[in-house]
Amino acid sequence: MPSDSSKLAIQQHPSPNCDERPDDIVIDTVVLHATVLNTLDEVIKHFSNPVSKVSAHYTIDRDGTIAAHVPERGRAWHAGRSKVKDGRTNVNDFSIGIELVNQNDGMDPFPEQQIEAMRGLLKSILARYPIKHIIPHYECAEPPGRKSDPIAFDLAWIDGLLK
Template sequence: MGMGMHVAGIQVHSAVPSTTDPQAPIWHASPNYGPRRDGLKPSLIVLHYTAMNSAQEALDRLCDPVHEVSAHYLIGGDGTLWHMVREEDRAWHAGAGEWSGQKDINSRSIGIELDNTGRHPFSDLQMRRLEQLLPQIMHRWSIRPYGVIGHSDMAPGRKFDPGPRFDWLRLERNKLAAPRGQNDGPLDAPMDQFRILAQSAGFSADVDDETLLSAVRLRYRPWATGPLQSADLVPMTARS
């Protein structure tokens, strides 16, 4: 969950259409938001885990003005979907970091929190609800699969969500995240080539080699340990 500054004078209860659709999100307004800066529109979707004991605990924090954190959506482990900040507005979920050389990720993104401690698998009900929500957001804002990222991707070393238990391959198979390269990558593993590939894949934060390797592995090879291997380069050889 990212930090942000409260913007005075903004009405908390944004105009969100009412609906009787049982699949519609539950509107639960958060006061922690502001306008997107410099006329920016969403081009990224950032996925988080809540690292809290329950969805209700996370919902309370995301809607508490004292904590100054929020997200556009929260998905519970049972698939319940809460909508807290209008997509047109800037939620405070990403904090410091960058992706593809661009900063102020809050102004460029939609934030989705997933009720998960980071230590257990994400439920099928939760993943299915995420797979329903992502295409809708991507269609509304013309966001490509490449624009669906984890908090750890844009804040290496500072954030670790959605964590090693998140099923990125499941999203990739459904064209809801950028596909990874397979077995046609480089045979050797020089660090300078790794950094070039990581940069081209979007990992542009100014961090040391070890931190960068950890962030890339968290996304693609969370089980991997030890020094850089050629297998660490392979996933970043295919982008879309």
């Protein structure tokens, strides 16, 4: 698991829902999601169930707790059918998926502790990989409009991390 993020307290909750990335792939994208599930425990149970066929590299709870599910070098199953603006498909191949515990209804807030934990995690990831894109799930889901997460998440501050 990726505790290369030595200054971050990351709980390990492995998911069987992953596989290997293609050879010689460059991880250059982070995809942000909202869980729609209400608690970290619900997410852990869902990602631990092989029948769900869903996972992410990380989940960040409302209180800032970070859970790791899939090693960064592994391919988590978070983006589904997907394509980025430069035309590449199969976004799971070259991305790290981060889930935020949130109902994704536009009313459930993203607490400051959750945002600060995500900021720390993103900085840690940026120190290890040549990340060029940090995008919401709705931006890469195919067909367009298939996903809406994360609704009402302020992405403006993220651009500053990439500069």
